[in-house]
Amino acid sequence: MSIVTTRQRPKTQTRGEDTRRRILEAALDIFAAEGYEGASTRQLAERAGVNLPAIQYYFGSKEGLYRAVIGDIVDQTEAHMAPLAPKVSAAIADRDTQPEELLELLCEMMESFVVLVTSGPQIDSKRLLFARAEVERTAGLDTLHESGMRHMFQPCLGLISRLFDKPTDDPEMVFRTLALLGQVIMFCHDSTARVLKTPELDDASVRTIQRLLREHTQAIFRTNLPGVKSV
Known part of the structure; x- marks a missing residue:
């Protein structure tokens, strides 16, 4: 009896996880297309291929589902940036870190950010x-x-502040960080897709953007910090 129970439980959990994931993915599309107010639980259930009670069972309400969609995006962002975060x-914490290493990490942050948003x-x-x-x-x-601040803005601000040997609350450091990240954010806009005449960027285009952002970032710091070598 216990053997049957042990074998069945993972299958039940897997079905539940699959259903929850299907609802989350459907909800992302519906909330994006219709907005929170415009999306109905019936639409959400139909898109996910589940009955209405399933939404209540897994998420409690439409608001609970919306918050879960946001939380899922935050989790994906954290997982994407995790390899760089400890480095x-x-x-930033080590005062002996050389400027070239700080600049390399800043370039890597920008490259990772490009992949995240494209x-x-x-x-x-x-x-x-x-x-x-x-x-x-x-x-x-x-x-x-909060997720954007924690995973992108604050790490880049810390690196830039160290490069200039300034505190992170220095307005110029904040402005520099915003200006640098703004280069990436531009590729999130629908207007960019219109200019490029394609709704999606292929791998080659993403690599080109990464290369150009690295060049721009290096040029900025070579100009303002002549002692910093390119990386």
């Missing part, structure tokens, strides 16, 4: 969801902003 933190499953829906969250001031907006 960046250690380099590639991956449902990237168009994620972009649209971000835009709607800004316009509609939805419940998930603060969570998205």
Whole structure:
């Protein structure tokens, strides 16, 4: 009896996880296309191929599902940036870290950020969801902003501040960080796709963007910090 139970339990959990994942992916598309207010639980259930009670069972309510979608995006962001995070933190904390190493990590952060905002499953829906969250001031907006600050802005600010030997609350360091990250954020905009005449960037285009951003970043710091070598 116990053997049967042990074998069945993982299958039940897997089905539940698959259903939950299917609902999350469907909800991302619907919330992006219709907005939070415009999306109905019936639409969400139909897109996911589940009955209405399934949404309540897994997420409690439409708001709970929306927050779970936001949380899932945050988790994906954290997982994407995780390989660099400890190296960046250690380099910022170590006063003996050389400028060239700080600059290399900054370039790697920018390259990773490019992949995050241009590639991956449902990237168009994620972009649209971000835009709607800004316009509609939805419940998930603060969570998205906090994630962006923690995973992208603060690490880059720390590296730039170390390069200039300035505190992180120096307004110029904040402005420099925003200007640098703004180069990447431009590729999130729908207007960029129109200019490029393609809805998606292929791998070759992403690599080109990464190379150009590295060149731009190096040029900025060579100009302002002549002692820093290119990396």
